[in-house]
Amino acid sequence: MAVSRRSARPRFTLVLLILASLTLITVDLRGGASVPKVRGKARDLFSPVQSAVSSATRPITDFFHGAFQYRQLKDDNARLRSQLAQVRAQQIQDQYLLQTNKDLNDLLKLDFIGDIPTVAARVIAGSESNFQLTIVIDRGTGAGVLKGMPVVAAQGLVGRVVSVADNQSTVLLLTDPSASVGVQFAPSNSLAVASGEGTGHALSITLVDPNAVTPPGTVAYTSGLAGSPYPRGIPVGKVSSFQPAVGVRSHVVTLTPVVDTSQLSYVDVLIWTAQSSAVPSAPVTTVGP
């Protein structure tokens, strides 16, 4: 009896933990405010540590990269090696600062967002999950960022904010399979919906007019139709392939995003939501081929 009670206890614990997990999942999926609040507090609490480690590891990584070249000079005397390492570390630091400067300057010249106010943010982490394509930025509600706001880079649309804490936010990238955006092709003005297909894959296109022709190279912008979570005129991507309709099948179109999300350092959050209709939409502009 005692043995069976002892062997049953771990199973009882497991059942309790599974029930607890299912309860947490249910509470979250029902859309209550408590889970996002708890998540936001936890991220705020931990973000200083994450930011510090993120900032610290980048120069260290660069330094060790430089150190591999430094090892080729092992026959030099200690003084020269020391000076060389210092110069290289300084060069790497300068390159990093130059690149940062260029990124920030590019963000200041976004003509496609018109008069919409923006908040510049640094990308402090990639996707936290292997099953969701997101980035984490270092601006949150404290800087006026709200859930649903569009996020852009110098080239065009990056995604939209899906969760916010006081001083950081999570941005769902366009390429995530759950992301979609209404687009308009220039110059034909054909409407379509672009959907994410995962890392390394082009966006898939569903044309509103099944007969519309969008040859490769055609640029797609956000359509900004009523209720759209994005303002009009932000570059989304270029048509990378167009297979004409065969039989009852419609055209098969894919779109390569204009923004390489794997190389992002800085982004702009547009202080714009679908409800803020008083804010003017961005003008349609063109980007180079």
Next chain:
Amino acid sequence: MKPSGHWLRALVAVGLVFWVHEALLRGLRIDGVRPDILLGAGIVAAVVGGPELGCMVAFVLGVLGDLFVDTPFGLSALVGCSVAFLAGSIRATLGTHTRWAVPILTFLGSMLGEVLWALVGTVLGLPGLLHPHLATIALVVATFNLVVAAPLAVLMRWVFAPVVEGSYAA
């Protein structure tokens, strides 16, 4: 040692693993995949300390991990404690002299955990999880956890050694 001392050790171990995952390994990507040491630590805890305590540690690590992602809250905890319990139970049936139990069960458990996460996530309505890339994710996560299984086992032995009569920690 008092029972509160054991819980204190567990708390320190969970905090340490969580800090490593969220601070040190946050920017690490291997073939685009982020290592999941939280899952690995839960499995190792179950293999070393038994299924019951192991799945409790895995549950806590899963809940902590879920705080920092935007997928359903509790999903990682559900998968983590289930896989950890399974690994701990298998370890219990193998007896006390199985040298390779920790690395093998950590590797296989991690692969199973990633696949199970995708399956349960799909059931809950998350799109695009059952993709060929899932195999890469599972393999990378499992291989990374295989590499860190030894230090994790040392940590979990420290946590569990004086706690459980009949555990494999000693």
